[in-house]
Amino acid sequence: MRIVMIGPPGAGKGTHAKIISKQFSAAHIATGDLLRIKVQDGSEIGKRAKAVMDKGELVPDTMVIEMIKERFHESDAQKGFVLDGFPRTVEQAEALDALLKSLRLKLDGVINMTVSEAVVIRRLSGRRVCLKCGASYHIKNIPSKREGICDACGSELIQRKDDTPETILERMRVYESRTRPLIDYYTKTGLLQTVDGDLEVEPLQKVLQKLYEKLGWLKVSASSK
Numbered sequence: 001m002r003i004v005m006i007g008p009p010g011a012g013k014g015t016h017a018k019i020i021s022k023q024f025s026a027a028h029i030a031t032g033d034l035l036r037i038k039v040q041d042g043s044e045i046g047k048r049a050k051a052v053m054d055k056g057e058l059v060p061d062t063m064v065i066e067m068i069k070e071r072f073h074e075s076d077a078q079k080g081f082v083l084d085g086f087p088r089t090v091e092q093a094e095a096l097d098a099l100l101k102s103l104r105l106k107l108d109g110v111i112n113m114t115v116s117e118a119v120v121i122r123r124l125s126g127r128r129v130c131l132k133c134g135a136s137y138h139i140k141n142i143p144s145k146r147e148g149i150c151d152a153c154g155s156e157l158i159q160r161k162d163d164t165p166e167t168i169l170e171r172m173r174v175y176e177s178r179t180r181p182l183i184d185y186y187t188k189t190g191l192l193q194t195v196d197g198d199l200e201v202e203p204l205q206k207v208l209q210k211l212y213e214k215l216g217w218l219k220v221s222a223s224s225k
Helices: 013-023 031-040 044-054 061-072 075-079 090-102 117-125 165-189 201-215 217-224
Strands: 002-006 027-030 081-084 109-114 127-130 136-138 192-196
Touching: 002 013, 002 165, 013 027, 013 081, 013 109, 013 201, 027 031, 027 061, 027 075, 031 044, 031 061, 044 061, 061 081, 061 090, 090 165, 109 165, 109 201, 117 127, 117 165, 165 192, 192 201, 201 217
Parallel strands: 002 081, 002 109, 027 081, 109 192
Antiparallel strands: 127 136
């Protein structure tokens, strides 16, 4: 099973991507996490990415695609993958299509998670992260055992600057302007499936299960095992 998940910040892409990857025995590939891993492991591409980031610049799409290509060749991705956070633009989607074509692979679907501003603000403004180990919590949904302290490493949890209500609204506006063409792009391919990201985890999982059955994805997954 090869799926792309798109949606604004706070839509729940990461949460559901993890569930989907486990259900279909597919690799969960979150490009933000992938980039951090490559930088930390000191690989050649990680060093190049770090050099770009140290200048305060965005890692170019060509470099991200190179990282994704390497990731596709790892054993757990051979059974399939769930791409979380990429592509975000039509240009990135075209680059992904070219990569998949070169590997003789194709996407099974694209899940578009829509979500309202009020829900995004509630979800993201309550998020707390550990700068040391990267663990993520939510003050209501996934609280740490000790308030303000990471369960994994004992470091202080902080609210990221881009998780304040004002910044969240700006991030949503940027997402809408950049990603609307991407939604149109995947609609034309017939791959796009839109779901209500305002739903909580369990209700949305039930919706997704019905979607998998409707599209025959469960049969595809079973035959690939």
